[in-house]
Amino acid sequence: MISGIIGKPNVGKSTFFNAATLMSVAVANYPFTTINANVGTGYIRVKCIHEELGVKDNPVNSACIDGTRLIPVKMVDVAGLVPDASKGRGLGNKFLDDLRQADALIHVIDSSGSTDEEGRAVAAGSRDPMMDIEFVKREVVLWVKGLIEKDWPRISRTVESGAAGAPNLVTELMAKLSGLSIRETSIEAAIHKLGLKIDKPTSWNDTDLYDFASLLLDISKPMLIAANKCDQPVSKEIISKLQQGLGENYTIVPCAAEAELLLRRAAQGGFISYVPGDSTFNVKEPSRISAPQRKALELVKSQVLDVWKGTGVQKAINDAYLSLLHGIVVYPVEDESKFTDKKGNVLPDARIMHKGETAKDLAYSVHSDLGETFLYAIDARTGLRVGADYKLKNNDVLKIVATGRKG
Numbered sequence: 525m526i527s528g529i530i531g532k533p534n535v536g537k538s539t540f541f542n543a544a545t546l547m548s549v550a551v552a553n554y555p556f557t558t559i560n561a562n563v564g565t566g567y568i569r570v571k572c573i574h575e576e577l578g579v580k581d582n583p584v585n586s587a588c589i590d591g592t593r594l595i596p597v598k599m600v601d602v603a604g605l606v607p608d609a610s611k612g613r614g615l616g617n618k619f620l621d622d623l624r625q626a627d628a629l630i631h632v633i634d635s636s637g638s639t640d641e642e643g644r645a646v647a648a649g650s651r652d653p654m655m656d657i658e659f660v661k662r663e664v665v666l667w668v669k670g671l672i673e674k675d676w677p678r679i680s681r682t683v684e685s686g687a688a689g690a691p692n693l694v695t696e697l698m699a700k701l702s703g704l705s706i707r708e709t710s711i712e713a714a715i716h717k718l719g720l721k722i723d724k725p726t727s728w729n730d731t732d733l734y735d736f737a738s739l740l741l742d743i744s745k746p747m748l749i750a751a752n753k754c755d756q757p758v759s760k761e762i763i764s765k766l767q768q769g770l771g772e773n774y775t776i777v778p779c780a781a782e783a784e785l786l787l788r789r790a791a792q793g794g795f796i797s798y799v800p801g802d803s804t805f806n807v808k809e810p811s812r813i814s815a816p817q818r819k820a821l822e823l824v825k826s827q828v829l830d831v832w833k834g835t836g837v838q839k840a841i842n843d844a845y846l847s848l849l850h851g852i853v854v855y856p857v858e859d860e861s862k863f864t865d866k867k868g869n870v871l872p873d874a875r876i877m878h879k880g881e882t883a884k885d886l887a888y889s890v891h892s893d894l895g896e897t898f899l900y901a902i903d904a905r906t907g908l909r910v911g912a913d914y915k916l917k918n919n920d921v922l923k924i925v926a927t928g929r930k931g
């Protein structure tokens with residue numbers, strides 16, 4: 525599962541990405557700082573199961589800090605997009621191509637209203653970010669619509685011809701949208717929900733194509749709004765207006781990416797204890813921090829943590845994978861009686877899987893050989909065998925049994 529960080533220029537996408545991944549990609553107060561996409565590893569925060577199982581753990585692929593498991597997930601930070609990007613303005617379609625593999629979109633907006641539609645600095649509160657939410661969504665929809673429309677008259681006629689061997693519409697659409705991480709079932713669901721005629725695509729008009737692209741995106745690349753720069757005084761009112769305006773349509777998570785970056789770097793440097801997503805931090809050794817550092821930490825506390833109960837960055841990531849994408853956590857092990865891998869590490873790996881995926885899907889996600897030669901799995905909590913079709917549950921601990929030999 526991959527999430528893409530999108531938005532107009534200069535809203536804090538790269539700052540959000542750096543905070544999430546602790547990488548150091550370029551950040552600056554002008555548009556189009558980012559040109560090439562940055563790919564990195566962020567983390568989902570969940571309560572670890574080691575206490576419930578009464579064991580001490582030695583995580584390998586993830587981390588466990590005082591009972592909080594941080595599980596790796598892939599994230600992509602892309603170039604900013606401006607109105608008419610789908611027609612080539614700004615950096616044009618480049619950012620869109622970088623979004624192909626994304627399963628969920630984290631749309632970062634400037635909730636202080638201090639950047640115009642192209643990301644240029646303007647007076648705080650003078651730009652309504654609702655307009656950004658609308659245009660960014662529209663550009664992404666127009667991009668997908670453009671892909672669908674290519675060669676559309678010929679394809680729709682062929683589909684309708686009824687000639688022997690004529691392709692069906694879903695197959696044709698899958699081919700057009702290949703590499704976009706879109707499933708056949710999502711295409712079918714969108715066509716069905718809009719009441720479009722699957723056997724008569726020549727009857728689809730321009731609005732139908734737009735609506736179809738839009739719904740397909742909602743289903744296959746769901747989006748949440750990260751309302752960044754919530755540390756600014758004007759942001760509170762703007763965010764509350766946005767929440768009223770959007771209602772149930774989108775999840776809005778107030779974020780202060782810069783504050784999160786500061787906290788994570790201070791924690792990494794050993795100055796404070798702070799686990800991403802915490803609502804407070806503790807200074808470890810007050811004598812080791814300088815006066816400017818202390819001042820910066822005090823500001824983070826008074827402007828962000830005391831107001832919003834957290835910086836929101838971790839919440840946005842968790843929401844993207846666990847709510848939008850219906851992710852669950854599964855712990856694969858080699859020895860089900862001790863919850864260990866071959867080397868004796870306890871609860872070594874935690875993986876984010878889709879709700880609805882099976883024991884065999886888990887095997888494939890560990891290694892394709894394990895998937896191909898899957899025999900059964902053992903539920904470590906009960907000791908019982910489960911079959912290939914067993915539906916994974918959140919916090920399952922499973923041993924996969926496979927021959928490991930193909931053929």
Ligand SMILES: Nc1nc2c(ncn2[C@@H]2O[C@H](COP(=O)(O)OP(=O)(O)OP(=O)(O)O)[C@@H](O)[C@H]2O)c(=O)[nH]1
Binds near residue numbers: 603
């Ligand atoms: N007040 C405030 N400013 C922030 C926050 N996050 C980022 N910024 C500032 O916003 C500006 C743009 O940050 P970037 O992370 O480069 O933004 P971007 O969206 O990646 O920009 P492009 O790559 O140009 O599209 C910088 O001056 C950041 O310091 C925040 O949480 N609060």
Ligand SMILES: [Mg+2]
Binds near residue numbers: 537539550602603604
């Ligand atoms: Mg950037």
